[in-house]
Amino acid sequence: MTTRQPLAVGLLGTGRMGSFHAETLSHRLPGVRLAALADPVPGAAQRLGDRLGCPKATTDVGELLRDPDIDAVVIVTPARTHAGLVEAAAQAGKAVYCEKPMAVTLAEADRAITAAAKAGVPLQVGFNRRYDPGFRAAHDKIATGGIGTPQLLRSLTRDPKLADPARIPPWTIFLETLIHDFDTLRYLNPGAVAVEVFAMADALIRPDFKAGGLLDTAVVTIRFDNGAIATAEASFQAVYGYDVRGEVLGSAGMLTVGDIRRSHLTAYGPDGVAAECVTYDQDLFRDAYVAELADFTDAVRSGRTPSVTGEDARAALSIALAAVESVTTSGPVRISDLEHP
Template structure:
């Protein structure tokens, strides 16, 4: 079977990592081209990854390449919807980093075009591919802990850089969006019906007046009775902390480990261990596996494991969080959309 020819959009931190995975670790795929609007960025990464004659600064030019089969989008979040639509209009399969869009209106337009053009779309919710989260999902689906009653998902980044360039509501749209998808994933078949969010600037209070929030807690109530919390903070000084917990009528599951290895240190200072400080280290296998899953789905003409509809479902919770923060009230969700008053 012919290898999938993949174009990469975005040569930044995450794009470079995805490009390296496609070029070196994904079976059945080849990195065909790299595109980035910043002059020189695509060329530098393309040279590093062995596709030096296929570097573009314009997405539409890359999409015109006749041998291109698919696009991996790792551009800034605010460009995702337009870039997905552009690729879909050219008949290219799309893998897009989260979020798929930053408004529900954009997400609905993405889904309309993707369905109209009959192209596969996978969203980069990597925790679904992490072994611990995948194992928990299988246990829950098998009824091993009964009906979920209490749920928790945590994302704490190890260090906050300069907040100035970070767009408003990033904590919901780009960070906690992972947690919202995790809660949906680990409560299969259930729908969120109410959301309440509280957020503040506790790491950098000097940026609060500019609309920057670095700490948040969200409560989500589901139609099967489960009550879930999702929390985020942009500066956990002890490491990169991603965890989950599901308490059910017949047991409990916990997911996530911040340890760098299974080594534990015992000395006169006490007991300690080294912690992971970087997302690509903590979730390395998941990042590779999500692109392998996308490649396999496209080549075998199968439905992607994480669909555009999944991306919209998580975005609906994020949109409800933004409204809840503005009104300081719970927000009801009905038919997958926040009910704004």
């Protein structure tokens, strides 16, 4: 798309994850510079820009998108704003990296994908587990037949602590948390298509918020068109740490991936055996977060298709929306029924 050096990237959203991505764009990627920041919260972009030496900071997203010096944008805003910003960025001629989920409805996803295709700009979505060395090695082994045909798959995400329940939108556990697991299961079952979903979810951590739409614990069963059966599991409160793991049983073997330990150190003492656990996603997936932006900026410079596309995001969203429908109806949902209700 562009051969300009260094590649000028603007970032939308300067919260916790946005700040990490901004640091990566500023300091961790050769040939890339953080050219501008935008956040509607007064002072937020300016404070981060001052810390990182970013020359432009604004509360006006449109101002950043209109900047002719910006080659690409990284979207790290609240989930319900993603699809509209992808459209706007693509229409402005910017390459787009968007954190998950890219959209929260299939119609939004289709508009975002169409906008990027029409503008001829790359669109990549932030499914970071694809960039973790363990998950990538598992994918590669499965894709080359290393464990035969996948038959049973499992992916789980357990957060260490429930955030403020009053600030969690309905269906977040499917649309923003398990969306990672749905993509992971697709990644670990290469070429297969999810066809049917059955989900159960409840408010077991904070039942007093269930009436407001909070679900904090969920299990989802997914059937793929190659016959494989998968489960995805999430909890918003695993008191021991941030726990992300996967497992694939195939006709010729099994793979497991994921480790909650901060390091391979294990302490043996009078009180038993102990290991320090990760409690923060940016610790567990630090290198993966950097690698996905490195991959995106390389795709922008080289003109190749990004490794994780808008279509991948749409496929994971289809599973998430089927899970929402399954919980609502207390029954299995065929994903094709979402396309043609």
